[in-house]
Amino acid sequence: MKIEIRNLNMIYPNGTHALKDINLEIESGMFGLLGPNGAGKSSLMRILVTLMKPTSGIVLIEGKDIQRYRKEVRSILGYLPQDFRFFTSLRTWEFLDYSASLAGIKNRKERLKEVDRMLDQVGLLEARDRFANRLSGGMKRRLGIAQALIGNPRLIIVDEPTTGLDPDERIRFRNILSTLSQKEDVTIILSTHIVGDISSTCQKMALLNKGEVVFSGRPEELVAEAKGHVFKLCLSTFEYEKAKEEYNIISTLPVETGWEIQFVADTLPDRNAVEIEPNIEHAYVYYMEHKIHADINI
Numbered sequence: 001m002k003i004e005i006r007n008l009n010m011i012y013p014n015g016t017h018a019l020k021d022i023n024l025e026i027e028s029g030m031f032g033l034l035g036p037n038g039a040g041k042s043s044l045m046r047i048l049v050t051l052m053k054p055t056s057g058i059v060l061i062e063g064k065d066i067q068r069y070r071k072e073v074r075s076i077l078g079y080l081p082q083d084f085r086f087f088t089s090l091r092t093w094e095f096l097d098y099s100a101s102l103a104g105i106k107n108r109k110e111r112l113k114e115v116d117r118m119l120d121q122v123g124l125l126e127a128r129d130r131f132a133n134r135l136s137g138g139m140k141r142r143l144g145i146a147q148a149l150i151g152n153p154r155l156i157i158v159d160e161p162t163t164g165l166d167p168d169e170r171i172r173f174r175n176i177l178s179t180l181s182q183k184e185d186v187t188i189i190l191s192t193h194i195v196g197d198i199s200s201t202c203q204k205m206a207l208l209n210k211g212e213v214v215f216s217g218r219p220e221e222l223v224a225e226a227k228g229h230v231f232k233l234c235l236s237t238f239e240y241e242k243a244k245e246e247y248n249i250i251s252t253l254p255v256e257t258g259w260e261i262q263f264v265a266d267t268l269p270d271r272n273a274v275e276i277e278p279n280i281e282h283a284y285v286y287y288m289e290h291k292i293h294a295d296i297n298i
């Protein structure tokens, strides 16, 4: 599937220019949209799922304008919104049964089979008969994921899906998406402000900042941008206190003599510092804070 986003602008009635001339091409597989809060990710997602009309610009799916072919788009779509809510009076399986009918599965037997398959996939089979509103936060999130995936949609759009999940659940969720993205002709668009959501799973990605695409490409290409700009340095506790002000520290590890910090900088700032290979997290901070001088508040 090919999604073309062309010259997309979103200006809300209060004047906020949330998306500024966005141009992106998204193909089958997993696409990650990364950016700090307020970057415009949800606005873009809401336009892609046809819940909102852009102020200008166009989105084409397989050459078709999604505003004109809304029904078709919705029939291939599974969507997990950021503020996902559900009907509280339903049991877990009933809720999914309802989602399955919305996804167009008419045969009851087939629907129930699909419900159990999904419950199993997200690890909620044991909670099948519990009321959905009594599930834990993480379980509710998983139910949200299940309703997005039911009926085998070809286009899956998930907005900040790992927010509120504990680390185990986050990994489990990434694995579910990663498996799905390997299916032929399934496209997954995942928006997140958590860098770790991107690294392991996405073939392509874009960085969004203040409504603009500031990078698009493969995660490895972003990582390559940070080469030569990530360092480590061992410090005593006293030096470490000072360094906190001075360096853009990404991680701190206790070592025998004090602390080892990893940080990003434009050039080697201290002759005792040693250059290290960047990872995606380093790259994100380097790109946003040093290349485009954005404030990402990590």
Ligand code: ADP
Binding pocket: 012, 013, 014, 016, 017, 018, 035, 036, 037, 038, 039, 040, 041, 042, 043, 044
């Ligand atoms: P993100 O999902 O990356 O956090 P959003 O798309 O939610 O970003 O928001 C982008 C910008 O648009 C923010 O400045 C936000 O305050 C603004 N915004 C979002 N929704 C609305 C709305 N309904 N009306 C006015 N401004 C909005």
